[in-house]
Amino acid sequence: MIMQSVVLFGLGSIGVEIFRALYHNKKYKIAGVVDNNPSKVNQDAGLIAGKKRTGLKVVSKISEIKSNPDIVIHATMSSLSDVNNQISSIVRNRINVVSTCEQLVYPIGSNKKIAKTLDRLAKKYNVTIVGVGVNPGFLMDSMVLMLSSLCTKINKIKVERIVDLTKRRKALQKKMCLGRTPRQTRDIMNKLGHVGLEESAMMICDALNVKPKLHTKIKPIIAKHHIHSNGVSVRRGQISGIEHNLIAKNKGSEFLRMNLSMYAGAQEYDFVEIKGIPPLSIKTSGVNGDKATVSLLLNYIPIVLSAKPGLFTLNKLRIPWAHM
Amino acid sequence: MIMQSVVLFGLGSIGVEIFRALYHNKKYKIAGVVDNNPSKVNQDAGLIAGKKRTGLKVVSKISEIKSNPDIVIHATMSSLSDVNNQISSIVRNRINVVSTCEQLVYPIGSNKKIAKTLDRLAKKYNVTIVGVGVNPGFLMDSMVLMLSSLCTKINKIKVERIVDLTKRRKALQKKMCLGRTPRQTRDIMNKLGHVGLEESAMMICDALNVKPKLHTKIKPIIAKHHIHSNGVSVRRGQISGIEHNLIAKNKGSEFLRMNLSMYAGAQEYDFVEIKGIPPLSIKTSGVNGDKATVSLLLNYIPIVLSAKPGLFTLNKLRIPWAHM
Structure with missing residues (x-):
């Protein structure tokens, strides 16, 4: 070797x-x-x-x-x-x-x-x-493309990734404003979110020959109750993470919908659903991104x-x- | 174009x-x-x-x-x-x-x-x-390899594919002895089963640098009650399909376990589990193979x-x- x-x-x-x-x-x-x-x-x-x-x-x-x-x-x-x-x-x-x-x-x-x-x-x-x-690069794009090869026709694709922020590196928790208040982060929220969701969307759309219009939205997730998990504490009313959504429209109608939610205490999974011929869906039990x-x-x-x-x-x- | x-x-x-x-x-x-x-x-x-x-x-x-x-x-x-x-x-x-x-x-x-x-x-x-x-070629091998790239260490892999035979082509139903009796098929059962399970196992093992010993076993699945689904009828006691199992051992211990079950009335899914770093698993809601x-x-x-x-x-x- x-x-x-x-x-x-x-x-x-x-x-x-x-x-x-x-x-x-x-x-x-x-x-x-x-x-x-x-x-x-x-x-x-x-x-x-x-x-x-x-x-x-x-x-x-x-x-x-x-x-x-x-x-x-x-x-x-x-x-x-x-x-x-x-x-x-x-x-x-x-x-x-x-x-x-x-x-x-x-x-x-x-x-x-x-x-x-x-x-x-x-x-x-x-x-x-x-x-x-892993993201961008795998769970929300390469794997989706790979699954698309099972289809002769695709009407709509849905991709979700749900991540428990308390299981991830401190740097990512900080980037996602974990434990801060909405007031503290109001001005920066729109510059935040995950880098790569549009890249993933375009990798999918380019390969599938779709010229999309992308619409993205990032919003904070506010803790509804005290969360204590993996040594991380978030109080009620504080930011527990973010939800990053993207919709890619093809000729006016939705072709691709992506949701990346990263927050403290989330039940982790990844999900891909293709509405097409044949229809199919796949779900992971969560993948440690780092x-x-x-x-x-x-x-x-x-x-x-x-x-x-x-x-x-x-x-x-x-x-x-x-x-x- | x-x-x-x-x-x-x-x-x-x-x-x-x-x-x-x-x-x-x-x-x-x-x-x-x-x-x-x-x-x-x-x-x-x-x-x-x-x-x-x-x-x-x-x-x-x-x-x-x-x-x-x-x-x-x-x-x-x-x-x-x-x-x-x-x-x-x-x-x-x-x-x-x-x-x-x-x-x-x-x-x-x-x-x-x-x-x-x-x-x-x-x-x-x-x-x-x-x-x-789709199999061999995708669900029980390429996709497994693709998922393995998320790991730095792999101890054990489990791959399952469960197929409802009544949803598949008549030729496949016939090949799997659907509706025949165990007595009628006793002599041919071991020559039957799915072609490609060993191929899938070797695609995985070769790529992952494992020199395995393969053990395969095919057995008929006998209907425990009358099954009527998608225009196909199987009576109690008749063969409703087959279960094809493969174990790949690496230096004496199990590295890869594959199960392909194709029978009338099955709840369809595909499942891959990797015990490694990180551990992960993935499940489909069934994929129409044809x-x-x-x-x-x-x-x-x-x-x-x-x-x-x-x-x-x-x-x-x-x-x-x-x-x-």
Whole structure:
């Protein structure tokens, strides 16, 4: 078995999970850790990840990694314009990239231009760039597409993902305003919500040859009673999470309806229903998003390494599976 | 939109469904129909398919089709050795093939040799061969692999498919000995069951790097009371269907357990459970297998047409979706 040499770029809350997953995995060797946060630079990555000392010092730039790694797992920010420079620097160092950047999973709108530039750069430096994740990237898009292949006709699609925020990382809880009051968050609520729902919708619509109009709405969910779960407390009247809805209309009528609800104490599940020929529906018993995203990053490594140079979206690549 | 020119090879019970699906679909033009059954040759394919006269006369050999079609949808038999000559003749006529042949979906055992020869032939004639279907091909293998990509560790996988035989085609009901007595079928029961369960198991195990020992068992399900559903009657004591079980052991312990139960009056569902990190499970509300297989055949056409020459299994190809 060939051990793949991996650099981790970003040692935030997901980065730490990735570090732990890589550290005890015999298929991968951690060739370096990059994070531009001054409080982390020069620290031992193992200690930051809550493990023992590993001798792996965090460096601030990808150019400081001299070991010629196979791939970078990039896990910093959600917005493609925010990570564009980071990813470009990795590509210029001739290293493949698999990234958690939500907007990279399926670039839409103004991100298409950035994606095109990254694609050209990747081809120039002979490397591959892929954005992956459980959502966007799997439960609300790739899996929906996969299921659509069972149909010859599709009238309407409904996709739901219900997440118990108390089971997720603190950073996500904070982003979703958990425990704050509606008054405190009134001005920011519309800028919040999950990054990637429109990307998921467009991955589905583009593939199914639908030119949709998208309508999205984000609203806070207010706790109706005191919630205490997994060490998290939310009082009655406080924000327990958010509900993010999207409707894609095709020629005036609803084609796709998506609902992502993330709140404290939710009964978790994912649901996909296709009204078509044949009709079908599928329901999960909930999928831990942080753990699943870490898995997807690792499991896409062999796919990225065997892909042609360029930037690829998941729907252009082979079916993924656990790389065991 | 480019209309694809399709030849249908095999006008049995699934073939008839394919004909109907193709006939009203603007993306495809039926360029010809092949069936070597003398009672069908020279007949109007539309009339055989229960539609109006179409002017499409059934021919007995692929070489009689002179219109240079894009692809053949091949739907005749389950065994690869039985269809080898048919598929070879299509390939020698330089036409791509998407086939319902269960053993072609993932050739195992002695079929690997046939597959290798077909692969060489396909490369020689610059065409692509792919076997598809809902099972094997999707619900008990591709979808399981896809879900496994959410995990970094997998201890055990359970896959179930429960089918109400009264909702399926007569040919399948007959194959499953519906309405016969255990005494009548004692000698043939072990040769029966679903073709493809071992193929599905090996598609999963090969991808997940497990070298399993497979144990399979087929037993009849006896009606405990009179069943009357969808125009099908089964009396108490008669065979209402079969239960086909497979266990794949890895180094002595169970890694994969599959159960396919097809019987009259069953409450339909599909179920996949992965015990791993993270644990997950998924359940469908049942998928009409005949309709879904027809969909997959049509939806794989663009994938087959854009693939390289050779014989491919589904796990090497991009995620499928409805070709709308």
